[in-house]
Amino acid sequence: MEKETILNVGFDDTDSPKGMCTTFLAYKIVDLLQKQKTEFLDFPRLIRFNPNIPWKTRGNGAVSFKIKTKNPSKIKKQIKNLVSKYSDTENGANPGLVFFESDSIPSEFTKFSKLALWQLINRNNAKTFAKKNNLEIHFQGNGQGLVGAIGAIGYDFQDHTLELLSYRKKSKFGKERKLSTASVKQMQEKTSPNTFNSFDTKKGRVLITPHGPDPVFYGVRGENVDSLVYATKIIKTTEKLDGYMIFKSNQGTGDHLKNELTFENMKPYASGKISGIVSNTPKIVKGGHVFFKINSNNHEFWCAVYKPTGMTKVASNLLKGDKISVGGGVRKASKHFPRIINLEFINIVSLEKNTTLSNPQCNKCHKKMKSKGINQGFQCIRCGKKDSKKITTEIPRDIKQQLYLPKISAHRHLSRPLQRIRTINKSSKFDKSLSWFCVYGK
Numbered sequence: 001m002e003k004e005t006i007l008n009v010g011f012d013d014t015d016s017p018k019g020m021c022t023t024f025l026a027y028k029i030v031d032l033l034q035k036q037k038t039e040f041l042d043f044p045r046l047i048r049f050n051p052n053i054p055w056k057t058r059g060n061g062a063v064s065f066k067i068k069t070k071n072p073s074k075i076k077k078q079i080k081n082l083v084s085k086y087s088d089t090e091n092g093a094n095p096g097l098v099f100f101e102s103d104s105i106p107s108e109f110t111k112f113s114k115l116a117l118w119q120l121i122n123r124n125n126a127k128t129f130a131k132k133n134n135l136e137i138h139f140q141g142n143g144q145g146l147v148g149a150i151g152a153i154g155y156d157f158q159d160h161t162l163e164l165l166s167y168r169k170k171s172k173f174g175k176e177r178k179l180s181t182a183s184v185k186q187m188q189e190k191t192s193p194n195t196f197n198s199f200d201t202k203k204g205r206v207l208i209t210p211h212g213p214d215p216v217f218y219g220v221r222g223e224n225v226d227s228l229v230y231a232t233k234i235i236k237t238t239e240k241l242d243g244y245m246i247f248k249s250n251q252g253t254g255d256h257l258k259n260e261l262t263f264e265n266m267k268p269y270a271s272g273k274i275s276g277i278v279s280n281t282p283k284i285v286k287g288g289h290v291f292f293k294i295n296s297n298n299h300e301f302w303c304a305v306y307k308p309t310g311m312t313k314v315a316s317n318l319l320k321g322d323k324i325s326v327g328g329g330v331r332k333a334s335k336h337f338p339r340i341i342n343l344e345f346i347n348i349v350s351l352e353k354n355t356t357l358s359n360p361q362c363n364k365c366h367k368k369m370k371s372k373g374i375n376q377g378f379q380c381i382r383c384g385k386k387d388s389k390k391i392t393t394e395i396p397r398d399i400k401q402q403l404y405l406p407k408i409s410a411h412r413h414l415s416r417p418l419q420r421i422r423t424i425n426k427s428s429k430f431d432k433s434l435s436w437f438c439v440y441g442k
Contacts, residue, residue, distance in 0.1 A: 005072045006041070008100040011083055012062035012148025016091035019173065021214040023165050025086040026063040027245045029079055030437055038075070039068040042430045046163060046247035047152045048413045049116045050256060052269040052329035055144070057093075059413040062148030063247075064155075072101065080138055089140050096126070096145025099136040100153055108133060109154025116151040118259040118271040126150055159424045161196075161252045164228035165219045166244040174213035181206055183236035187220075190234060193419045194227035195220055196252060200409045207409060208235075217241055221251055223425050225434045243439035248428065254416030257327035257344065263299040266339060268332035274301060274341065275325040275349070278318045290315035291340070294324065302340040304331070310407035314346055317399045321352035344415060346404045354395040360387040 009029075014022045026044050033040075044065045051060055069075050076099055087095040100109075112129055115121060126146035130137045139146055184206045188198040198208050198220060208218040217239065220231045225246055232244065259265075259272035266272075276296030283291050288307040292315060293300045303326055305315035318324070328343040359368045362380035369378035369387055377388045405411075405418055430436075 004068050004070055005101055006066065006103040007069055007072050007075065008064060008066050008098075008102065008105070008153045009079060010062065010064040010098040010100075010149035010151075010153040011079075011145065012096055012152065013057075013145030014083060014087040014093050014095045015057050015214065016088040016093045017057055017212065018088065018091040019213045020086060020088040020093070021216055022061060022063050023245070023247065024167055024215040025082060026065070026247075027165070027167055027243070028086060029082050030065070030245060031243075031439060032078060032082065033067065033075065034437060036075075040430075040432065041066045041068060043162070043246060043248035043428075043436055045152055045155065046249040046251070047113075047148070047155045048249065048251055048256075049148055049151055050118055050120065050269065050271050050329075051412050051414060052271055053120060054269065060148075061413070062145075062152035064149070064152035072099075076136070083138070084140075087140065092141075094141035094144040095139060096143055096147070096149040097138040098130065098146065098149040098153060100133075105154055105156075106133070109150065110156045111154075113151040113154035113156065116147055117256045120267070120269045121147050123147060155250065157248070157250065159253045159255070160248050160250060160428065161221055161223060161420075161425060162225065162228060162246055162428055163219050163221045163249050163251060164232065164244050164246045166217045166232065167215050167242045168217045169240065169242045170215075172217075172239060173215055177209050177217055178238060179206070179209065179218065180236035183234055184208060187231050187234040191222065191227045191231050194224060195222035195231055196417045196419055197221055197408055197411055198231075200407070202407070203409060205409055221249075223423075224428055225436060229435050241440060244437075246434075246436040248430075251413045252416055252420050254327075254414060256414045261301075261330070261341070262297070266301070266330055266341075268330055268339065270330045271328070272330075273325060273327035275323075276301070278320055278322040278324060280320060282316050282318050284312070284316055288312055291337075292318060294326070302337060303328075303343055304340045305343050305346070308407075309343070309410045311343065311346060311404055314348075314399050314404045315343075317397065319352050319354060319397075323349040325349060344406065344412065348399060348401050348404070351397050351399070351401060354397055355392050356395060357390040357392055360389065360391050 048061050083097050087093045123144045185199045222228045256271040257273050261272035261274040276294035279295040280293045290305045290312045305311050325347040327345050328341045331340045333339050365382045369380050379386045
């Protein structure tokens with residue numbers, strides 16, 4: 001009998017702003033392997049890495065999957081051919097493909113993957129890693145896709161979500177997506193909290209459709225397979241779609257912000273969180289954006305909250321001395337500012353009292369007393385009653401001790417929505433009998 005091999009496959013950077021999609025390539029590979037009765041050991045994995053990478057396309061997602069096969073060399077050849085066929089190298093894609101034959105994933109992979117979540121990793125580091133760990137790699141262009149390919153294989157899920165991506169037929173690529181807004185709203189109402197971030201009720205805006213020319217028609221994020229498949233039955237569209245595939249993902253986990261930012265590691269494009277004390281009065285600039293500083297471990301850090309996030313009112317109401325924790329991505333220094341953390345959340349730990357001093361009031365006349373001069377106290381001009389000190393009045397704060405998140409329409413793929421704040425999903429066990437892959441008309 002032929003020996004069965006456990007094969008891990010990872011790939012990334014096969015798309016460009018002008019077209020194609022790494023997840024669509026995964027859909028095509030899975031379709032081919034399913035026809036050959038290949039055994040899948042888990043859901044295909046869609047891993048979103050550091051969203052601040054300047055050369056990323058859309059959600060900075062890489063894909064991996066784990067299969068069992070008696071003919072790894074044949075499958076590798078087929079996958080290489082499909083990666084070559086479905087990579088938009090003409091428009092700047094730099095695909096990377098990695099094969100790793102093993103049932104267990106070494107800790108080196110996991111460390112590499114964790115770094116890719118919040119740092120900028122040089123592609124040469126990925127090539128060095130591959131050589132050191134005897135990985136079979138293939139790449140085109142500059143090989144930037146190797147970073148995500150290795151990271152997707154090594155990702156260690158502490159929490160996860162699922163995403164059902166529905167794909168278009170080739171004749172529809174680049175054409176306007178038409179679906180019923182009312183049906184998406186209804187889908188969210190019927191499937192929440194098992195799905196999330198599908199519809200912005202405040203703006204009446206659909207959040208499941210991309211806007212580019214890629215093959216994805218819509219993507220529904222959620223916690224289990226049944227809810228996602230049910231969602232597809234509620235969403236109404238006149239377009240005949242090709243099929244769908246469900247990915248296990250780190251979307252909606254906030255994993256990119258778990259790293260603690262420090263003075264030493266706050267490099268351009270890094271992601272993470274930091275705790276400190278507000279050290280200046282927030283400044284509102286043209287466009288309504290808000291900038292302020294926090295002091296953490298005797299270092300000051302600039303923070304920016306942009307108008308589209310919907311968090312500018314919170315930021316502008318901060319006072320010196322407020323204790324907060326914030327998370328976001330580091331913008332590189334410019335002519336006017338040093339490095340700035342573009343905020344994705346503000347968690348208010350404690351608020352300073354907002355007090356003001358005013359002249360005392362006459363209890364008899366109910367009028368404010370007038371100052372008699374420097375250090376001479378105060379006197380009522382009606383009855384002559386005197387007082388020596390000003391009174392302290394506390395002004396209620398317009399913000400509370402709580403977590404503030406951006407508007408739902410300003411969430412990034414990795415942003416943890418409010419309904420998932422205390423949710424850890426480890427229950428979506430892979431079962432081959434589940435409807436995780438479907439090509440319509442078959």
